[in-house]
Amino acid sequence: MIQTSPVATIARLREHVGQVVTLRGWAVHLRSSGKIRFVVLRDGTGIAQGVLIKGHLPEEDFAAFEELTLESSLTLTGRVKAEPRAPGGFELEVSGLQLIHIAQEYPIQPKEHGVGFLMDHRHLWLRSPRQQAILRVRDEVCRACRDFFHERDFVLIDTPILTPTACEGTTSLFETDYLGRGKAYLSQSGQLYLEAAAMALGRVYCFGPTFRAEKSKTRRHLTEFWMVEAEAAFYTLEDLLALTEELVSYIVARVLAHREEELALLERDTAPLKAVTKPFPRLSYTEAVARLKEQGMKMEWGEDFGGDEETLLSRMFAAPVIVHRYPRRAKAFYMEADPENPELALCVDMLAPEGYGEIIGGSQRVADLEVLLARLQEYGLPREPFEWYLDLRRYGSVPHSGFGLGIERTVAWLCGLKHVREAIPFPRLLDRLYP
């Protein structure tokens, strides 16, 4: 007999206590005890236990339990009961069980698997409670970023992925043939386009995938990753520092407020996240180098920070640390020089605490046409593909600044992950393009 009771989701079971509902999902745990059978069901919104007592449901439905395997799909109908001892906190007194599909022997077992195996089975691994929790945190981070910018009158500008020019040099770019009309490159940043849009709309942001064809294999690198970038006309470096600080506090607060359950499942210690409050510590690059040297790091003023330096710096503070004014020569061509010391760029990196390293990079941009032309030469970049970008300095140039925040690194930090690969649904790495 087909049950016609209303379909419910597990996340909303608390609204149905005492009622008969139907749940649809997958078996994640099966257990027998005398004349009682237990099915723990997941439906994507949570888990709930179904209790089958012989005689309380049709004999055929009770017998169907014996066919169930891990990850088989089924519907359970029954009365909802709050049961603090049950997984998920609710039980269903089952009055009907319909099999949908009996799963073959499920390859991911409740035991340790190597990460290679799990990555090969990423399409199934996503079903684990831990991976689901990470993806829900990611969803919240993305929504928080968008809400943050919308509330501050930034307009969404989707910048192109296929571009004729490289923003920061032509190495580490994926290239493709553009319909037989020349090469196109996959974007590493929407920044240059955002600058154009900022001159139209004042404050803008983009949020999309970016690509780096880097042959590096670290726990912080993906070849395809998502970045939210913002650009604002009339913003100076100081305005930018305040904006990045505000954004990161906002994201952390949102995740703590809305993803408590997921963080608990991930066994994330939330104390360090709760300690992320404004103002964030601010160091100039020069101060940061001094701090690193005090800690025994061997480095010279003028060198960019590597992974080790970032890790060490980011462990010195409870909140993310804002490092500003790096040596100009270590940075990209479009960064405005510090008027107080033209060796320095008006730029910022933000390093997440607990050793997570860089999550934000940004700068005030060169506003003057002649300076920008000189920079192209200095950096050995061709002028012609940048003509449109130069136009922004020909027609009502204004001081402006922008930054990008890496989503996977932010999610890895908030979730306490060792590697960014779990922070994106289907990671792309040096040796990983499947599934």
Place this chain on the structure above:
Amino acid sequence: MIQTSPVATIARLREHVGQVVTLRGWAVHLRSSGKIRFVVLRDGTGIAQGVLIKGHLPEEDFAAFEELTLESSLTLTGRVKAEPRAPGGFELEVSGLQLIHIAQEYPIQPKEHGVGFLMDHRHLWLRSPRQQAILRVRDEVCRACRDFFHERDFVLIDTPILTPTACEGTTSLFETDYLGRGKAYLSQSGQLYLEAAAMALGRVYCFGPTFRAEKSKTRRHLTEFWMVEAEAAFYTLEDLLALTEELVSYIVARVLAHREEELALLERDTAPLKAVTKPFPRLSYTEAVARLKEQGMKMEWGEDFGGDEETLLSRMFAAPVIVHRYPRRAKAFYMEADPENPELALCVDMLAPEGYGEIIGGSQRVADLEVLLARLQEYGLPREPFEWYLDLRRYGSVPHSGFGLGIERTVAWLCGLKHVREAIPFPRLLDRLYP
């Protein structure tokens, strides 16, 4: 003398009537009349008129007006006055004018330009009121989609752009070398990945750029376009039809409620948009063919609709029309067959009215492993790259459905644009990769 009055944005001038504020922006109109000078300023949030009366501001500031050119950047300080006759509705009684940058002769003049010229200057064209209005509508459409899915417990899953497999055949794919380890293709759809995620999280959506290397040149095609796609476990075709109808009504209502000003600026007749109410007309493919034939279209049952057929169909109704159950052979391999007529696919296209054509395509997906294996063979597709996709039918397969909505076509329809190229900040077309 540097003004220290608070900086305001034009959109929020109504909160400052009677106060002295500073506006920062670009000159879009300059006019002299006796001892009075007028500057119409845009700042990305709106336009406002500054009135300069000789003697009411420093002589030097008054003289600076003479240097101004179209699109020059400047700040204006003055008292805010509501003035219904002024562009934007507010005037500034200017007490200070600071030049920031004098623009060279601006290439886009208030006259007719060819579309090629405007596209070459897309980075500047964005500054026009019309382009700004379109981009604000686009922002609203994107936010509406995300809010819609979030409110309905769909989780955001960012699907990969770099993929080893083609979803709907290998033609019209951009390809790239993946770090010397083989080819990767730019995704045309996140669907297959969403299906995997739906088995984990129940209801999921993705929202990102997609790519078609098509050498077609029509007013409805871009090589890079944005699509929001959703996939839900346990959804049948009927559930899907209801969901698409609900989404499109939601988007239209949001744009009407929040982008009235922009639609007015675009001279969009909103009557046809206000007529978009549920239920939408529903036609089977077979019924649609009969209607087209009645209208004199020469076509045979079994053929897919081309642009002309779509245009004609979409003009027959005030609301978007839902066309379901196309011949299976004209559609993709993963669509479930109609149990009542296996020649038909359980699929849907939604055509926007007023001749705008297809904005949504979706279907119920094949749930059975053996059927899907047979389909791969029938469509001449290799099995190996689809092994992970086949796994979804091995481990707890369930009925499920999904669809994708094209953002640029939706924006073009809502804004009443003739061509999708204006519906995206930096369009990519057969002959257009710059800027």
